[in-house]
Amino acid sequence: xxxxxxxxxxxxxxxxxxxxxxxxxxxxxxxxxxxxxxxxxxxxxxxxxxxxxxxxxxxxxxxxxxxxxxxxxxxxxxxxxxxxxxxxxxxxxxxxxxxxxxxxxxxxxxxxxxxxxxxxxxxxxxxxxxxxxxxxxxxxxxxxxxxxxxxxxxxxxxxxxxxxxxxxxxxxxxxxxxxxxxxxxxxxxxxxxxxxxxxxxxxxxxxxxxxxxxxxxxxxxxxxxxxxxxxxxxxxxxxxxxxxxxx
Ligand code: SF4
Numbered sequence: 137x138x139x140x141x142x143x144x145x146x147x148x149x150x151x152x153x154x155x156x157x158x159x160x161x162x163x164x165x166x167x168x169x170x171x172x173x174x175x176x177x178x179x180x181x182x183x184x185x186x187x188x189x190x191x192x193x194x195x196x197x198x199x200x201x202x203x204x205x206x207x208x209x210x211x212x213x214x215x216x217x218x219x220x221x222x223x224x225x226x227x228x229x230x231x232x233x234x235x236x237x238x239x240x241x242x243x244x245x246x247x248x249x250x251x252x253x254x255x256x257x258x259x260x261x262x263x264x265x266x267x268x269x270x271x272x273x274x275x276x277x278x279x280x281x282x283x284x285x286x287x288x289x290x291x292x293x294x295x296x297x298x299x300x301x302x303x304x305x306x307x308x309x310x311x312x313x314x315x316x317x318x319x320x321x322x323x324x325x326x327x328x329x330x331x332x333x334x335x336x337x338x339x340x341x342x343x344x345x346x347x348x349x350x351x352x353x354x355x356x357x358x359x360x361x362x363x364x365x366x367x368x369x370x371x372x373x374x375x376x377x378x379x380x381x382x383x
Contacts, residue, residue: 149180159177249361260347268283303319331362334359337358
């Protein structure tokens, strides 16, 4: 797909009534496991590109060319919309773009959890694989649950930190209404990711009691992050995520 075709696809998406607006803003970005791929503009837009990349890795030249083309086509579109609104993107005061972070401490805890978890998974990969193999000999279903739990923990490890970060950003001049909406949505998906990670870690703990100290520490970290998010956004779980909470 070239830049023109991609741009055409972008324009077509805008008129499709079957897509749920904004669904991808408060999802967990786990498209492989998402029940709304056919209703998600973000997925429809990138699906063709991804399938072209099945057998290439991140270092593939085509991957970076596609990304660069997507950036250009998207930026062209943004520039056109900005012009319509009388905004000159070439002359933006940098001070206007600075975002403050509301609660640095929660962010730091979330980042620390994510990095520690990635390191833990990496450092114990041999033992984790060994456990999965042993479980496979006993019961295929249990082995699958264990494997899924590892995937869940891995998927959400850094995702939580990214969403906590977004939920804590102070958007400056953006109207309070929108800021509050976006922050609650981000806080809610962060909490959902935390709850799922807690469940997955519980399952891993059950199968790997030798790692109790590490796993309990992770569970405590997650519980604290969740508690702190809810202190800032007590009504976060009332937020209705487009699509996901409309069933
Ligand atoms: S809504 Fe589903 S398909 Fe769309 S980006 Fe999120 S996880 Fe992927």
